[in-house]
Amino acid sequence: MKNLLKSFLVLLAITTAVPCFAQKANNTLTEKEKKQGWTLLFNGKDFSGWRQCNGSGMPANWVIEDNAMKVFTGEGRQPGQGANGDILYQNKKYKNFELSVDWKTSKMGNSGIFYYVREVPGQPIYYAAPEVQVLDNVDASDNQLANHLAGSLYDMLPADPKTVKPAGEWNTIVIKVKDGKVTHTQNGKKVVQYTLWSKEWDELVANSKFKDFPGFTEGIAHEGYIGLQDHGYPIWFRNIKIRELK
Template sequence: MRKSIFYSIAMLAALLIAHPAFSQKVNKLTSQEKKDGWVLLFNGKNFDGWRQCNGTAMPANWKIEDDAMKVFTGEGKNPGQGANGDILFGKEKYKDFELSIDWKAGKMANSGIFYYVREVPGKPIYYAAPEIQVLDNKDATDNKIDSHLAGSLYDMIAADPATVHPAGEWNTCLIKVKDGKVTVSMNGTEVLSYTHWSDEWNQLVENSKFKNFEGFQEGISKEGFIGLQDHGYTVWFRNIKIRKL
């Protein structure tokens, strides 16, 4: 019996060493992350710092559940109908940064992670901001176009769907922006690489639905807010952290 217990302890210790995430608490920073300049944008307890896009308070269709921010179908709405619930971390704008965020999709879910959000009264969050897609790749109605699948630069560059875990399982998205150069990773695998304010970027916009968006015609901002989308489906977000570069 004693040998079996010692063996179990040894195996657990090996797992913790091999996979540090097992030992890291949700919505907490390790001492090394703090040294490296990471800060939390969500403390797991409340919406401190977050607010409605073009608003001052949190929308009613967001709540804290299981240490995560949860967006759900708004009252009186049907799935797929947002309830004006797009949100921003409104304390600060970011220019060069690394953003890490865990997300989990409900069945048929559709949402997005935005950066460089420029608030314009009467305009939606996607008016002039790049979006990394959040999606239930299997059952969402918007799964017919490759660049609309999870991890993609929405309607511009497709990500490899094999890097994305299915609905009901957590994914980690890492977005790095430095001097206009962007890389996006899903669950540890790089899936996107592109450069803002370049001929490549202009062509991506021209070949997308955004070519007729006034905000994209004006040009995306060189700094802005971090935002999350309410698309009328259930999605969870946690471990939201950022560091300036």
């Protein structure tokens, strides 16, 4: 009995000596991240820095929910019908950067993350900007083509579907753009790589739905805004952070 009590006390001492590490709060940066040059594009409280693409204010179908941006089906619309609610971060255009975004989709959800956004009056956000797909790979109606699945360069290059967490769970996508060389890293695994303004890029465009989009055939911009899509489904975004690369 004495030995058993001694063992229990030793185990208790070891257990209480192990420090408890609090999970990092969402929409914040560690000191290490700050030193690495990361900045937040979303503060978790409001839409500071964001506005409607080709507009001046925030669309009505965006709210803050549980410290995340949420876009939902607009009033009078059906699921899958956007309400002209594409948004962009207006404070700066970016050229070489690393962008990290956490996203979560509802069942059947569909959306996109855009970079090098060039606003074209009367046109949607995807008219002149590459799209990184956000999707419920299991139940979305747009899950029939490999290059339409989550993490893909939409309608051009497919991402590995095994890297995607299901609807209702958070995913992290990191988009790195440096001198035209682009990678998508999904939940820690590199899933797509390509080079803008190259022969490869021209071939990708020619074999995609964008082949007749002047925004692509004239050549996408060499810098632009970061944007998020309203595709008519509930989607959440948080921990949106970026660091510029030299």
